Amino acid sequence: MTIYALATPVGRSALAVIRLSGARAGAALTTLSGKALPKAREARVREMLCPETGRELDQALVVWMPGPHSFTGEDCVEIHTHGGLAVVESILRALSNIDGLRPAEAGEFTRRAVVNGRLDLTAAEAIGDLIDAETSAQQQQALRQMRGALGALYNGWRDRIKTALAHLEADIEFADEDLPGGLGQTALAALDGLTDDIVAHLADQRGERLRDGISVAIIGSPNAGKSSIINVLSKKDAAIVSPQAGTTRDVVEVSLVLAGVPVAIADTAGLRVSGDDIEMQGVARAKRRAEEADLRLLVVAPDALPGDAVDLLVAGDFCLANKADLGPTALALPDGVQRVELSALTGQGVEEFRTVLTETLGACFGLAEQPALTRARHRVALEEALTYLRQAEEARHRALELAAEDLRLASRALGRITGQVDIEALLDIVFADFCIGK
Numbered sequence: 469m470t471i472y473a474l475a476t477p478v479g480r481s482a483l484a485v486i487r488l489s490g491a492r493a494g495a496a497l498t499t500l501s502g503k504a505l506p507k508a509r510e511a512r513v514r515e516m517l518c519p520e521t522g523r524e525l526d527q528a529l530v531v532w533m534p535g536p537h538s539f540t541g542e543d544c545v546e547i548h549t550h551g552g553l554a555v556v557e558s559i560l561r562a563l564s565n566i567d568g569l570r571p572a573e574a575g576e577f578t579r580r581a582v583v584n585g586r587l588d589l590t591a592a593e594a595i596g597d598l599i600d601a602e603t604s605a606q607q608q609q610a611l612r613q614m615r616g617a618l619g620a621l622y623n624g625w626r627d628r629i630k631t632a633l634a635h636l637e638a639d640i641e642f643a644d645e646d647l648p649g650g651l652g653q654t655a656l657a658a659l660d661g662l663t664d665d666i667v668a669h670l671a672d673q674r675g676e677r678l679r680d681g682i683s684v685a686i687i688g689s690p691n692a693g694k695s696s697i698i699n700v701l702s703k704k705d706a707a708i709v710s711p712q713a714g715t716t717r718d719v720v721e722v723s724l725v726l727a728g729v730p731v732a733i734a735d736t737a738g739l740r741v742s743g744d745d746i747e748m749q750g751v752a753r754a755k756r757r758a759e760e761a762d763l764r765l766l767v768v769a770p771d772a773l774p775g776d777a778v779d780l781l782v783a784g785d786f787c788l789a790n791k792a793d794l795g796p797t798a799l800a801l802p803d804g805v806q807r808v809e810l811s812a813l814t815g816q817g818v819e820e821f822r823t824v825l826t827e828t829l830g831a832c833f834g835l836a837e838q839p840a841l842t843r844a845r846h847r848v849a850l851e852e853a854l855t856y857l858r859q860a861e862e863a864r865h866r867a868l869e870l871a872a873e874d875l876r877l878a879s880r881a882l883g884r885i886t887g888q889v890d891i892e893a894l895l896d897i898v899f900a901d902f903c904i905g906k
Contacts, residue, residue: 470496471572471580472563474556475905481551486559487905488545489538489577492568497530497545499566500559505532516549518562525558526550540577541584575902579895582887589887589898590619593843596902597679605728605835609678609842618839618846619886621669625662626882629857632659633875640868656864656871659857666854670847675840677762677833681730685758688767688774690738693790696812697767698722698735701822726822727830734761739777755780762833766805770794781805784832786825792816845897846885853881 470490476483488496494505499519506512509531516525529548538544549555563569578595581587587595594613601607612618635655686694702722720735736757737750758764758780766781768774769791781787783804789797792809793816801807808824810817841847860874883889 470569471576472496472560472569473572473577473905474560475546476551478556479551480553484549484551484556486547486549486556486563487572487577488547488563488569489540489542489572489580490569491543492566493543493545494532494534496563496566496569497532497547500547500562501530506530508532508534511548516547516559516562518558519565525562526555528559536584536586539586540580541586542580572904574904575899575906578902578906579899582891582895582898588616588619589891589894590622590846590885591616593898594618595906597842599903599906603725603728603730605678606730608728608835609675609840612839613842618842621839622882622885623888625666625853626879626888628659628662629875629879629882632656633872633879636868636872636875640872653864656860659860659875663854663857663861666850666857669841670850670854672836672840674833674836675842676844676847678729678835678840679842681732682763682829682833683757683761684731684733684763684765685754685761686733686735686765686767687739687754687758687777687780689772689777692738692767692769692772692774693812694735694738694767695720697765697788697790698733700812700815700818701733701825726826727834729829729833731829739775763829768797768799770797773797773799778802784828786821788821845894849881849885853878856881 470488470492472486472488475485475487497514498505500516501514502517502522503514506514511529511531514528514530516528517523518525526549528550531546531548533539533544533546535542535544547559549559564571575596578587578592582589582592591614594610598607598610598614601610632655639653639655686698688694698720702724722733724731724733734757736754739751739754764781764785766774766777766785766787767790768787769789771791771794778799778801781802783802785805787799787801787805787807789799789807789809790812791797792811793814796809799807806824808817808821810821812818841850856874856878860871860878863870863874880889884894887894
């Protein structure tokens, strides 16, 4: 069945793009224009006509892209029309009346590209990420993955497993032949470095954090200046500032982009034991948000020491000694927690801290030099492959046949990431969040 969809957002605009893909795409264009197909991949102006009445609907720029050299691998057409609602609706209505055509489902164009071998699943996921990208670093990560960097990495690992498996099976099946001694053991030993590579890849969470965004929690005692800190960092009055303790009772969140990384900074309720029931719920939420955050900023002051809030800090977090204009704040901190003197009131040290925070987020969560895994689906498959590789290592000293089976399962797990195996079972998962027209 040939599919069609509006590929640009619905609404009044200068231009709109309607896409078609399938065996009847060319015939549909001929029907709409009343003319023969233009040369492949050359844009031509054509009148769009109502098939029933011959009434002119628009003058459009059309492109004919015969398969298999198209995005989907099928015959494709793009119709670039004027973006008026009536124009777009009339052309879509005309397409709906042509036999053999139906509206596309969400992600169906990209899905057909995967099924027809034009893309692997990691590249298809990258297209969705590129559409959703809000920062330059997200954009660059998606472009790298769309061009095949991540798929090439996983396919390379799979090829190493398949080579080792071939040598191992040769050692098992042709033990009586004149083969090099210990061929299977040598092949398994060669995979030791692969296990280390996968472990390092799983430990690097930059790709996932860059795609999903970084969570930063501001914590501390009441009146330490947490709300003032979030206001100066966001450069707007995001939180209410008051000398009255317990003003912030729920999480107040602002979104920033630092080092090309999307960051959600949350101002939380002041951490103290006393207070009414509502404030105590806010304190519980503050602690939970701090525990779940990627980074914590503990705000202290000479007149507002943090108590046991220090226990929430881990290496890499920051302690902001606020109200530096009132004097220093003496406080013992865990190893790896960086102390910064500043004053949200006077601005002392604020820009310097913003620079340090930006550099820290860029180094820890920014675009990695090497392709990084970007989705939980990848992580699950990699962890499964790693388990089988370790089992193969354990089995090498007991039974090569068991080691061979573990290698087959490890290869299969990696193949699921790119869609080399079990593709039909994965398609609905991968395209669940795609938009219509893509």
